[in-house]
Amino acid sequence: MSAVRFARTRFRQASELLALVLPGQYPADSVIERYFKAHREMGSQDRGFAAETVYGCLRRLGEIRATIQPLIDDMNEERQAPYITAAYLVMAQGWQTKSFADTEFNREAETLVKQIRQFDKTRLSEAERCNLSDTVYQALSTTFTSDDIQRLAQALNQPAPVDLRVNTAKTDRERLQRELGAQGFDCEPTRLSVWGLRRAQRGPLFNTPAFKQGQFELQDEASQLVSWLLAPKPRETIVDFCAGAGGKSLHLSQLMRNRGKVIACDISARRLEQMSPRLRRAGCDNVQLQPLADEHDPILGNWREQADAVLVDAPCSGTGTYRRNPDLKWRSLDLPALNALQASILQSAGRLLKPGGRLVYATCSVLSQENEAIVDQFLADHPQFERVGVDRQYEDSEAILASLQTIDASAAEALRTQGTLRLYPHLHQTDGFFAQRLQRKASA
Numbered sequence: 001m002s003a004v005r006f007a008r009t010r011f012r013q014a015s016e017l018l019a020l021v022l023p024g025q026y027p028a029d030s031v032i033e034r035y036f037k038a039h040r041e042m043g044s045q046d047r048g049f050a051a052e053t054v055y056g057c058l059r060r061l062g063e064i065r066a067t068i069q070p071l072i073d074d075m076n077e078e079r080q081a082p083y084i085t086a087a088y089l090v091m092a093q094g095w096q097t098k099s100f101a102d103t104e105f106n107r108e109a110e111t112l113v114k115q116i117r118q119f120d121k122t123r124l125s126e127a128e129r130c131n132l133s134d135t136v137y138q139a140l141s142t143t144f145t146s147d148d149i150q151r152l153a154q155a156l157n158q159p160a161p162v163d164l165r166v167n168t169a170k171t172d173r174e175r176l177q178r179e180l181g182a183q184g185f186d187c188e189p190t191r192l193s194v195w196g197l198r199r200a201q202r203g204p205l206f207n208t209p210a211f212k213q214g215q216f217e218l219q220d221e222a223s224q225l226v227s228w229l230l231a232p233k234p235r236e237t238i239v240d241f242c243a244g245a246g247g248k249s250l251h252l253s254q255l256m257r258n259r260g261k262v263i264a265c266d267i268s269a270r271r272l273e274q275m276s277p278r279l280r281r282a283g284c285d286n287v288q289l290q291p292l293a294d295e296h297d298p299i300l301g302n303w304r305e306q307a308d309a310v311l312v313d314a315p316c317s318g319t320g321t322y323r324r325n326p327d328l329k330w331r332s333l334d335l336p337a338l339n340a341l342q343a344s345i346l347q348s349a350g351r352l353l354k355p356g357g358r359l360v361y362a363t364c365s366v367l368s369q370e371n372e373a374i375v376d377q378f379l380a381d382h383p384q385f386e387r388v389g390v391d392r393q394y395e396d397s398e399a400i401l402a403s404l405q406t407i408d409a410s411a412a413e414a415l416r417t418q419g420t421l422r423l424y425p426h427l428h429q430t431d432g433f434f435a436q437r438l439q440r441k442a443s444a
């Protein structure tokens with residue numbers, strides 16, 4: 001493709017795609033997938049450029065919008081899209097007025113470039129500088145200093161690596177690493193998860209024989225530690241209360257050696273159904289899918305005081321996953337409503353435990369309002385539960401605690417003594433994740 005046609009076509013595709021993503025009606029990745037299906041003429045480099053540009057715009061949208069505000073003030077999102085795309089290409093990719101000469105943006109380019117050059121960056125609010133919404137910035141300010149928020153936001157605004165969780169029922173980490181490496185997919189063992197492999201770049205991993213044979217799943221390293229924190233054992237009955245499409249149910253089943261029972265519940269029957277092919281591929285026979293009307297569904301009475309362990313991977317703001325889902329940053333967020341739902345789910349989940357049973361409350365959020373605050377309130381209302389640290393009897397605990405110790409001694413201490421796992425991208429190079437291990441007292 002000539003340089004001229006390259007700029008014209010690719011600019012049009014990227015801004016067209018951004019116009020579809022900006023209203024935030026559907027997750028960006030599904031909009032992008034649909035666009036590519038409808039535009040079969042796009043080669044892999046065109047697709048790469050369009051997707052990276054759209055994700056880049058979403059990562060820096062706060063700063064971009066503030067910088068070019070006077071030019072887009074009275075426009076709807078569709079009309080804003082070429083301006084935002086162009087601003088991103090100028091601010092992050094070094095495009096200049098002349099780069100737009102052959103694009104449909106040629107007449108506006110000069111004014112836009114001038115606006116960007118003249119903009120006084122000191123006028124950016126803290127939230128805009130961090131490319132976070134005001135709601136999230138304010139929520140973070142109650143726990144973090146502004147320097148920490150900046151470091152956290154900078155890490156959340158980078159693309160995430162690709163993490164795999166090895167299915168130890170089918171292979172082991174070294175073998176899979178060798179097999180994938182031989183096919184050109186180099187990976188490194190993850191530092192904290194003993195089941196993880198990490199790749200710096202994306203690639204068509206789903207086409208590999210290893211994936212088709214169920215030897216691995218894609219799962220962020222932090223998320224891999226959550227099922228482990230529940231210390232699942234063969235022959236137990238474990239409820240995964242918010243199982244979704246089963247990322248953690250699959251791992252629970254693996255840690256239980258495919259014995260006992262995982263009851264995978266969710267209010268979304270569609271998401272639960274997406275688990276079925278994953279279970280077949282992984283060879284898991286001990287997972288039962290249980291759709292719920294809500295967290296008070298009477299069917300839950302079947303497991304009242306019956307479960308050895310319950311996992312609550314609660315619906316949350318997803319602030320810890322902004323690296324993968326930068327579109328989430330710009331969706332409306334009703335924290336009080338989410339907090340009420342989280343508390344209600346945790347309360348219902350607590351009723352399912354036998355005396356002595358284990359409970360893990362987890363979110364992929366970095367906001368204490370969704371994490372510590374929910375757990376503190378639950379413990380205040382339920383004195384029969386307590387926080388329990390990770391002891392040495394835990395399978396793999398020595399390896400995981402020792403690795404965490406080398407990266408962040410205070411995080412290791414919180415996990416060892418309190419059963420609290422707090423991970424952040426700027427400190428641990430994982431998604432932002434929170435998990436708290438609780439236990440119902442044996443006599444209560």
Ligand SMILES: C[S@@+](CC[C@H](N)C(=O)[O-])C[C@H]1O[C@@H](n2cnc3c(N)ncnc32)[C@H](O)[C@@H]1O
Nearest residue numbers: 242243244246247248266267268295313314315
């Ligand atoms: C963070 S996602 C779970 C992700 C999943 N555990 C995994 O590892 O892939 C939260 C899930 O909670 C479900 N959910 C929302 N409200 C719920 C409720 N009242 N009871 C049970 N599940 C609920 C959502 O449908 C969503 O699938």
